[in-house]
Amino acid sequence: MTPEYLHRWIDGTPMDMPLGKAVCVGRNYAEHAREMGSEIPSEPLLFIKPASAFCSLHEAVVLPTGQGQVHHEVEMVVMIGERLRAETDLERIRYAIKAYGIGLDLTLRDVQSVLKEKGQPWERAKAFDGSAPMSGFIDARGVSVRQNLEVSLEINGEQRQHGHTGQMLFPTFDLIARISHVFTLEPGDLIFTGTPAGVGPLHAGDKLTARLGNILQVFSEVR
């Protein structure tokens, strides 16, 4: 479960982009914040997954064992193509986006509850090896920025998560602007843009279908 196993392509062509960090946003969809009993944030809640968390959603998703429930959080993933530091120009951000994909922000929910209770950082629950399965990517030039992309996850043929990127509390460009004031974004870095409502536990044998609008559909299974 190391980056070598990652299906790294854009529009089906192997990509030559550095492996960076993933900056993730929590509670970016109001209904998901509500289902977690969390407040609607006034600033994005950010955390980071290292490259050691990356793996391919085109291969089986391997769950950690003995640490309680592992929840699925399906999310649109944005790949950065140019350095962004404290950027405020949303047009510049638009052109700095290289590609779009779909991924799972796997979360050890029981571990996270304990960490939250103790006021401790979330990395043990969110940034472990293999916690960021993701698809190959679609070149941003082929994706209309006005498109309100559907983000959805089916498990065993049943729709569990469903939302639209238009529902994001911090929309893509604004979100990236805010992130770039905290973390310089380098080419190859990824943004996990938050999950719509409907998160829940994964089980071995589950068959997954993750979709990003009509541009990406990935079938996977859980091991």
Ligand code: ZN
């Ligand atoms: Zn998430």
